[in-house]
Amino acid sequence: MLPRASWVLGGPVLATGVAWAGSLTALILRQSAARLLRPLVYVALAFFALAAIFDILPQSKQGLSWPIFVAAVSVGYGAFWLVGRYVAPICPACAMRRFEEQHDHAHGNGLIFLALALSVHCFIDGLGVSAASTVEVFFGLRVFGAIAVHKLPEGFALALMLMAGGRAPWAAFVWAVGIETATLGGAVAGWFWTQPSEFWLAVVLAHIGGTFLYLSVSGLQDALSAQPARSLTAFESSRT
Numbered sequence: 001m002l003p004r005a006s007w008v009l010g011g012p013v014l015a016t017g018v019a020w021a022g023s024l025t026a027l028i029l030r031q032s033a034a035r036l037l038r039p040l041v042y043v044a045l046a047f048f049a050l051a052a053i054f055d056i057l058p059q060s061k062q063g064l065s066w067p068i069f070v071a072a073v074s075v076g077y078g079a080f081w082l083v084g085r086y087v088a089p090i091c092p093a094c095a096m097r098r099f100e101e102q103h104d105h106a107h108g109n110g111l112i113f114l115a116l117a118l119s120v121h122c123f124i125d126g127l128g129v130s131a132a133s134t135v136e137v138f139f140g141l142r143v144f145g146a147i148a149v150h151k152l153p154e155g156f157a158l159a160l161m162l163m164a165g166g167r168a169p170w171a172a173f174v175w176a177v178g179i180e181t182a183t184l185g186g187a188v189a190g191w192f193w194t195q196p197s198e199f200w201l202a203v204v205l206a207h208i209g210g211t212f213l214y215l216s217v218s219g220l221q222d223a224l225s226a227q228p229a230r231s232l233t234a235f236e237s238s239r240t
Contacts, residue, residue: 007133011144012126012187016180018148019122022155023176027169030160037160038223040153041093045219051146052212056132056205059139063202072203076210080121084218088117092157093150094219107165115175118158119182121211125151126183128208130190131201150215155180 029036061069080090088110089095125147133140155176162172196204 007137007140007144008130008190009187011129011133011140012183012190015125015129015144015148015151016122016183019151019155019180019183020177022152022157023159023173023180025152026156026159026163027173030163030169037093037096037153037156040156041096041219042223044093044150044153045216045223047146047149048212048219049216051143052209052216055139055142055146056128056209056212059132059135060202060205060209063198064206068203069206072206073210073213076207077214078210080211080214081218083117083120084214088113090117090121091154091215091219092118092161093153094215095222096157096161097222097225111175115179118179119185121215122180122182123186123189124208124211126186126188127190127204128186130187130193131196131204131208134190134193134196135201135205146212151180151183 057073060072064072084090084095089098092114129140129144129147132143158179159169159172159176162175163169167175
């Protein structure tokens with residue numbers, strides 16, 4: 001059995017490594033990356049939705065009344081919606097159509113806003129694994145599994161989007177690694193959050209469940225878009 005304390009940090013570290021591996025894979029498989037990305041995103045969306053609905057939210061509800069539970073979930077969903085709507089897409093894998101239509105996120109202020117938005121998302125991922133591991137180690141493993149499955153296409157899409165915007169492959173990889181490292185910040189926050197009360201753990205988990213729901217819904221909306229892919233496909237064609 002894994003020691004609970006070590007998994008509070010170990011889970012996010014592994015999840016970060018998965019994201020880095022996804023970015024590196026995008027560099028290696030540039031010519032076929034666009035074709036491989038979409039199936040990975042579909043699988044990740046399914047894992048996120050299932051983890052939120054059948055694991056994270058039921059677990060968090062045990063320690064909360066209905067009004068507080070609904071409020072915590074709504075804050076998580078609404079905060080990500082506001083950032084994604086008015087600042088920058090929270091996750092490149094869940095907003096591929098938007099990145100295909102707009103290249104401003106790969107340069108200047110657009111890249112800064114993207115890095116900030118995605119860093120918040122990564123921080124929440126790391127905190128989610130840490131918080132779940134604090135409740136129970138196998139619960140932490142399940143949350144880690146859902147996040148890790150999502151991290152692979154997330155890192156993949158981030159590096160691919162930066163390359164499609166004109167950045168050199170290794171520059172794109174360095175940016176992706178730097179942004180995804182924010183996951184470790186969430187792990188550190190969870191590590192130093194000593195002796196959390198059951199109530200606040202439940203609030204944090206409900207909030208994280210709300211963010212999972214937002215990513216699943218927004219990713220599904222993006223996937224069902226009727227507009228054909230453009231820039232990522234063009235990027236793929238230009239490299240062949």
